[in-house]
Amino acid sequence: MTFMKAWTTSTLSLPNTPDPIFLTAPQNHPNHRTYPLPTMSAITYKSGKEPHPNERRIIFKNVDREGWDQSIDTYEGEGGYDQLKRAVAMEPGAVTNEVKSAGLRGRGGAGFPAGLKWSFLPPNNTKPVYLICNADESEPGTFKDRYIIHQDPHQLIEGMAIAAFAVGAKLAYIYIREEFPQGAEILEKAITEAREKGYLGKNILGTDFELEIYVHRGAGAYICGEETGLIESLEGKRPYPRIKPPYFPAAMGLYLCPTIVNNVETLCHVRHILEMGGEEWSKVGTPNNTGTRILCVSGDVKKPGYFEVEVGKVTMGELINDMCGGLKDGRSLKAVIPGGSSAKVLRADETFKVGKGDDCKEISIWDIPMDFDTLAACGSMAGSGGVIVIDDSRSISWVLNNINNFYAHESCGQCTPCREGSLWMKKITDRLVADKAAPSDIETLDAVARNIDGQTICAFGEASSWPTESFVEKFKDELIADTKPELENTPVNAEKELAAAGLL
Amino acid sequence: MSDLVDVQINGEWHQFPKGTRMIEACREVGAEVPHYCYHPKLTSPGNCRMCLVQMGMPPRPAPGAEPAQPDEDGHVPISWMPRPVIACANTVAPNMGIRTQGELTENVREGVMELMLANHPLDCPICDQAGECHLQEYSVEHGKGEGRFREQKVKKPKNVDVGPRIRLDDERCIMCSRCIRFMDEVADDPVLGFTDRGSHTTLAVYPGRELDSNYSLNTADLCPVGALTSNDFRFQMRVWFMKEINTIDTNCGTGANITVYARQGEIFRIKPRQNNSVNSDWMPDSHRLSFHWINDEETRLTSALAKDENGNHQVVTNENAYAIAAAKLSKYKGHEIAIIASARMTNEELFMVKRLAKHLKAKIVETVPRTGEADGYLISEDRNPNTLGVKTVLGLDDPGSQLESIKDDIKQGQIHALITLQEDLITDAGFTDDDLAGLDVLISSYPCANPTAERSDVVLPGGCWAEKSGTMLNIQGRLQRLNKVTDGPGTTEEPWEVIRNLQQALGGGNGIHSHTEIFNQLAETIPVFAGVKFQDIGDLGIPLVETDETLPLLEREKERVAQGLIVG
Ligand SMILES: Cc1cc2nc3c(=O)[nH]c(=O)nc-3n(C[C@H](O)[C@H](O)[C@H](O)COP(=O)(O)O)c2cc1C
Ligand code: SF4
Ligand code: SF4
Ligand code: FES
Helix, strand or coil, X not given: CCHHHXXXXXXXXXXXXXXXXXXXXXXXXXXXXXXXXXXXXXXXXXXXXXXXXXXXCCCCCCCCECCCCCCHHHHHCCCCCHHHHHHHCCCHHHHHHHHHHHCCECCCXXXXXXXXXXXXXXXXXXXXXXXXXXXXXXXXXXXXXXHHHHHCHHHHHHHHHHXXXXXXXXXXXXXXXXXXXXXXXXXXXXXXXXXXXXXXXXCHHHCCCCEEEEEXXXXXXXXXXXXXXXXXXXXXXXXXXXXXXXXXHHHHCHHHCCEEEEEHHHHHHHHHHHHHCHHHHHCCEECCEECEEEEEEEECECCCEEEEEECXXXXXXXXXXXXXXXXCCCCCEEXXXXXXXXXXXXXXXXXXXXXXXXXXXXXXXXXXXXXXXXXXXXXXXXXXXXXXXXXXXXXXXXXXXXHHHHXXXXXXXXXXXXXXXXXXXXXXXXXXXXXXXXXXXXXXXHHHHHHHCXXXXXXXXXXXXXXXXXXXXXXXXXXXXXXXXXXXXXXXXXXXXXXXXXXX | CCCEEEEEECCEEEEEECCCEHHXXXXXXXXXXXXXXXXXXXXXXXXXXXXXXXXXXXCCCCCCCCCCCCXXXXXCCCEECCCCEEXXXXXXXXXXXXXXXXXXXXXHHHXXXXXXXXXXCCCHHHCCCCCCCHHHHHHHHHCCCCXXXXXXXXXXXXXXXXXXXXXXXXCCCCCCXXXXXXXXXXXXXXXXXXXXXXXXXXXXXXXXXXXXXXXXXXHHHHCCCCCEEECCCCCCCCHHHCEEEEEECCCCCCCCEEEEEEECCEEEEEEECCEXXXXXXXXXXXXXXXXXXXXXXXXXXXXXXXXXXXXXXXXXXXXXXXXXXXXXXXXXXXXXXXXXXXXXXXXHHHHHXXXXXXXXXXXXXXXXXXXXXXXXXXXXXXXXXXXXXXXXXXXXXXXXXXXXXXXXXXXXXXXXXXXXXXXCHHHHCCCCHHHHHCCCEEEEEECECCHHHHCCCXXXXXXXXXXXXXXXECCCCEEEXXXXXXXXXXXXXCHHHHHHHHHHHCCCCCCCCCHHHHHHHXXXXXXXXXXXXHHHHCCCCEECCCCCCCCHHHHHHHHHHHCCCCCC
């Protein structure tokens, strides 16, 4: 029996973690349940980096692991590339079917089912098919892919090789964020090792499957992570996202050939889906929100960091209070942005209607299970897994201005609403934090966001407008409190003063 | 066609071929969709978002549910999408609904307009584009009227020298990328691009390069705002003061369709006019800018001249000039007379030449060839606009082949009188003083002063291409109309009038009062023209003669249409 199978079925004994064997949510918790945790006796983690008992480490099994390194020998020593061996003996379509039955949803932001995406490849295609691994990881609040790349590169390469086999790609690219130079070197080395061992190149494992993987350093912009912008960038152009239709990557992607783009974490999961079998894997997590995912917590908690959890089996409260050590002393929760900076903010004292029909109930922010569907039902999204915690010491105006700064800086500038709107929103909140805004500016702020939302080429439009829309909706009073009524109808900068004086 | 799909536009059902872009379908039924970045000849990046419209499709039945029932016209009710879509790049689909009006579309347009204007300098009073600016037009039609933008506008380079003929104002640029796409996709010289990002996005020329393609001025036409302007035209004239005349370019055998902008007889600019069978939407800079001499009275012939007994030119009335010319010519027999006409003349003028030659029984009628290198785009090797007209109307198989024998005949005293029409033999036909020395009589007609005129006994001012009307046949055999933009200076007459008047003075035919009358005679006497009515030619011309000439730019355009990259 493989190592993984062993620990999915037995119980847990972790260093630093006292018994009991079962992790239990608070008794009064609406999601109260118990479930067994895997045995990890064979694995020890670096001191101070031990996973929390609530975690279930699949993708991050080897992250911060004692005695682990990035070499292929170490990887092979634990069954590495066994799943590739299994895949190449299968029909490509059967591999896709495993991914479909696993219910794997993309971990890059949109949560789109990966197997379904793969089946969008045109059936009678005669062009080359490309696979692209999106390693541009630049959504603020998200820091997961980098650990896989830095510490367990072969896991990604194996996942990519299996995915390439499934979709019929002979050429794959890893588009890696420009700011990860070391990660690029590690991947290059890992690819060389894999090729030497016959896991890449021609006649992989004695079959006629062939694959080359190239590492492409990104162009240093957030928009390079948007899949069609990424494709343009890979083609050597500015990362201007393409209109969809017609440029859906699965049909017209890289060099206008069918292309599959998946996130690093998504592709890693493919390896484990084969190992466990799609059906079995789908039992991890919750229905329609299967598997594990890595949550990255930043902001006002005692112990920020990354946590691999079963999707939907950990609540916001467990995440913040148990796994992250709770809020800083003496502070209380003000808001959470649950899925990367683009996700709509959740207010600490809101209640959320979740579930359908008879299961419909109202819950507090603490009880939100961190899964795709529930976070969507709460009016936000699971996004890229970046959870940003905001406590009562923070000025909402300041937080929003910080976010708006990012989007104004990162808008590619291709389409009018986002190009002009993102900077406009930043300028308004710039004034807001400088005590130079009037109450009506908050209305304008909201109107500008709504002029962007739904009217742009790519989802950056929503990414940049949702923060403003949700902050204005949920924190209007606080924003207005930072404005000055006497600044209504007066020039708010030198240019306007000159214009008002007829000098411009 | 079986490939028609039913589409509802603003409540009414229409049919369009599958694959029609929504924007074109709407245009066809008179529901014009405002747009900036879309251009049928260029790829569609969908970046301006001005063309957003509401779209609907038949509702998708829930799993297991019955599909919606069609109404008595066979149409399923449309379920409207909450988000707008761009009309420029999306194509129509069966039973699609489009709303170019209504709350959603109008709100979205207003929103895009407001954002578009947020950082725009609004310097219309000093902008050349004013009056033909789409930003002005749409903001009046779709804008809010009042701006909410209280911030400092983004500052960008102004008055940038991007090339010898084009100037750039980056603050006015709305980043539609039309100019970039044109230089890349049509001119094959991708020197333009954006630098920086977000609202700081700035159009620039590739470092170390210039926007110096011979097609660069098309970018100024394409630019929907006043960001790219023509050095030649800027600050010369407000567009609303000018009269627009549709005519054709006469710098080569392509006969690019153009619009000439003139005020009080003065030409201010020329722009290409769309003709998908000739020049698409474009023209070369060298042809566009070759009009300035027309306005230059210093070089123009403004009256008829005749040599006195001392051999000095004296100004005479046109009437007297014709009389003097006729008196001189009538001393010679036909076989002592040659006529050198021009392949820059219209078919009508050439017809008159033929008539004159017949009346004089002239020994030789010839024209002057003009060639250059074809540029692989629109400029053809034949630099005369109407060589095919010469062949068809004058019946010359190999125009220019008799020029040497005319020189010889003059030297050997066989030809004594030469009439040259619309050609300067010394400058353009390789004639020397020596070649002309043997002549007793030299009559010439031309738009400007020139060495041949200087040696002529009688000089008649004849209008240039902009000062006459008629028809020409381009290298592809297309019959196109040349329309008079303005009267020539002084006593200049249209060339067909010059020939008619000369022939009248010679006691020949009469009764022709307009170029259209000549065309009717052409149609009656020359088989190729049989049955063609002048009014049928229209603004875009008609194919008349078959040739195997192709225009490389058009061929490439056809390929892009076939690939679905552009509408065409
Ligand atoms: C503005 C923007 C930035 C994005 N950045 C990233 C990124 O850094 N990494 C990533 O994996 N996906 C990113 N995405 C999502 C990708 O477009 C794409 O959906 C994803 O890579 C698909 O992979 P998945 O299906 O495995 O999630 C971004 C999307 C947008 C709109
Ligand atoms: S929405 Fe923003 S980022 Fe996306 S294409 Fe438009 S300008 Fe670029
Ligand atoms: S210069 Fe004109 S044509 Fe070029 S991108 Fe700007 S607005 Fe468009
Ligand atoms: S015309 Fe610009 S987006 Fe359609």
